Amino acid sequence: MAWKKIIGQTTVKNLLQRAILEDRIAHSYCFIGNEGVGKEAVAIEFAKVANCEQPIVLDKTIDACGHCTSCKMMATLQHPNVQMIYSLPAPKAMDSRKDNISEKLSDEQIAEIQEQNALKAVNPYHKIQLGKATQIKIAQIREVKRGLSLTPNSQGRRFILVFKAEEMTPESANAFLKTLEEPHSNTTIIMTTSEPQLILPTILSRCQQVFFQALPDEELEDYLIDTFKLDLTEAKLAVSIGQGSYTKAIEYLDEDMKSLRNNVVDLFRTALKKRIYRSELVNKLQVILTEKDKNLIDKVLIILLLWLRDAMNVINQAPEKTLINIDQLPFLKNFAKNFANLNLNKSISLVEEAIRNNWRNVNQQLLLINLFIELRREILSESNT
Ligand SMILES: [Zn+2]
Structure with missing residues (x-):
C-alpha cells in the first residue's frame, strides 16, 4: 500500500x-x-x-x-x-x-x-x-x-x-x-x-x-477493475450499486452480479411480452427469489433502475460512455427502436417507489409482480399512443 x-x-x-x-x-x-x-x-x-x-x-x-x-x-x-x-x-x-x-x-x-x-x-x-x-x-x-x-x-x-x-x-x-x-x-x-x-x-x-x-465513481471503478480484474460493465454496475462505498460495491461483487443482471433483464423482457406473460413472470421470479431477502430485492430493483436509465439514455441518444450496461447495447438499441417515443420517467419513478417500499413491511414477491405489471401497463400503453 x-x-x-x-x-x-x-x-x-x-x-x-x-x-x-x-x-x-x-x-x-x-x-x-x-x-x-x-x-x-x-x-x-x-x-x-x-x-x-x-x-x-x-x-x-x-x-x-x-x-x-x-x-x-x-x-x-x-x-x-x-x-x-x-x-x-x-x-x-x-x-x-x-x-x-x-x-x-x-x-x-x-x-x-x-x-x-x-x-x-x-x-x-x-x-x-x-x-x-x-x-x-x-x-x-x-x-x-x-x-x-x-x-x-x-x-x-x-x-x-x-x-x-x-x-x-x-x-x-x-x-x-x-x-x-x-x-x-x-x-x-x-x-x-x-x-x-x-x-x-x-x-x-x-x-x-x-x-x-463518498468515493468518486471513476476512481472506485478503476480500483475495482485493477484489483478484481472486472470488465467495464461489471465495474460500472458495482460502482452504481455501491454509491460511493467500497464495501457496498464489493458486497455486490460477491454475488454473481452479471447473471443477476441478466435475470432481471429477462424478467423485464417477459413482462413486455405481447400475450401470455403472467405465469412465466411468476415462475422466473421464484427462481431469483429463493429466499425473501430484502437486500437481494433491493439489488434486483437497483439493477432494473440502472437498466431503465440506460434505456432512456439510448432513446435520448446520449453518448455511449454514459451507459452502465454497455454490454447490452444491442438489446438497449433494439428497445429504443421499438419504443422510440417512450418517456421512461414514469417507469423510473415506479421502480424508485418500489425500492422505498421494499424496506417497509410488504410482501416482497407481490411487490415485484405488481411492479412488473405496472411497468408493462405503462410502457405498452405509452408506446401505443
Ligand atoms: Zn519504510
Missing part, C-alpha cells in the same frame, strides 16, 4: 501528510464518514507513513518507503506500535475470571481473528467480520490502557486504531474517555465511525474530527 492505493480522499490524505511533515500529529482523531469509504485504510496508511524509517518526501507529500523494517511489519499488520481494536466475539462465560482477553477466547475464535487480520493486511478495505461480535468491551479498553502505561520498546509513534468506535459499550466509552483525557507522548488514537451520533459528545470533542467523502 501507499497513499496512491487509497481511493479518493485527497483532502484527508493531504491533511494527514501535512501533519506528519510539520510534526504536529494530533493525539486523537475521529475519522467520520459512511461505511466503505476508506477510513480504516487511511488510518492504517497514516500509521505506516508516520512510522516509516526512510519516508519518501517530495514537495509537500510524504510516503512510506515500503522496504524498511517498520514498513515490512506494517505489511502484515504486526507492528508493535500499531494496535487495532474492534468488536470481538463474546468469550465463554466460564473463562470470564481471566483478565487477559486473548486468554478468554477459544482457539477457534483466535484463529478467526488472525484470519481477519491477515485479510485486512492484504486489503485494508477488507471489512473485519467476526461472528456475533458487536461490542468493544471494557476489557479491551483496559488492555489498551495497560499497554499505554508501559514504555514502548520500539522507536516511532504508537497508534491505537479503534474501528467502529460506536460499538464501544457505555462502560468502554467512559473508560476510553479517561484515556483520551491523558494524552501519552508519541501516541495517537484514531477512532473511525459511520455513526458519530452514537459516540459520546465528550469523546468526539476531544478528537480532531476528520470527515471522509
Whole structure:
C-alpha cells in the first residue's frame, strides 16, 4: 500500500501528510464518514507513513518507503506500535475470571481473528467480520490502557486504531474517555465511525474530527477493475450499486452480479411480452427469489433502475460512455427502436417507489409482480399512443 492505493480522499490524505511533515500529529482523531469509504485504510496508511524509517518526501507529500523494517511489519499488520481494536466475539462465560482477553477466547475464535487480520493486511478495505461480535468491551479498553502505561520498546509513534468506535459499550466509552483525557507522548488514537451520533459528545470533542467523502465513481471503478480484474460493465454496475462505498460495491461483487443482471433483464423482457406473460413472470421470479431477502430485492430493483436509465439514455441518444450496461447495447438499441417515443420517467419513478417500499413491511414477491405489471401497463400503453 501507499497513499496512491487509497481511493479518493485527497483532502484527508493531504491533511494527514501535512501533519506528519510539520510534526504536529494530533493525539486523537475521529475519522467520520459512511461505511466503505476508506477510513480504516487511511488510518492504517497514516500509521505506516508516520512510522516509516526512510519516508519518501517530495514537495509537500510524504510516503512510506515500503522496504524498511517498520514498513515490512506494517505489511502484515504486526507492528508493535500499531494496535487495532474492534468488536470481538463474546468469550465463554466460564473463562470470564481471566483478565487477559486473548486468554478468554477459544482457539477457534483466535484463529478467526488472525484470519481477519491477515485479510485486512492484504486489503485494508477488507471489512473485519467476526461472528456475533458487536461490542468493544471494557476489557479491551483496559488492555489498551495497560499497554499505554508501559514504555514502548520500539522507536516511532504508537497508534491505537479503534474501528467502529460506536460499538464501544457505555462502560468502554467512559473508560476510553479517561484515556483520551491523558494524552501519552508519541501516541495517537484514531477512532473511525459511520455513526458519530452514537459516540459520546465528550469523546468526539476531544478528537480532531476528520470527515471522509463518498468515493468518486471513476476512481472506485478503476480500483475495482485493477484489483478484481472486472470488465467495464461489471465495474460500472458495482460502482452504481455501491454509491460511493467500497464495501457496498464489493458486497455486490460477491454475488454473481452479471447473471443477476441478466435475470432481471429477462424478467423485464417477459413482462413486455405481447400475450401470455403472467405465469412465466411468476415462475422466473421464484427462481431469483429463493429466499425473501430484502437486500437481494433491493439489488434486483437497483439493477432494473440502472437498466431503465440506460434505456432512456439510448432513446435520448446520449453518448455511449454514459451507459452502465454497455454490454447490452444491442438489446438497449433494439428497445429504443421499438419504443422510440417512450418517456421512461414514469417507469423510473415506479421502480424508485418500489425500492422505498421494499424496506417497509410488504410482501416482497407481490411487490415485484405488481411492479412488473405496472411497468408493462405503462410502457405498452405509452408506446401505443
Ligand atoms: Zn519504510
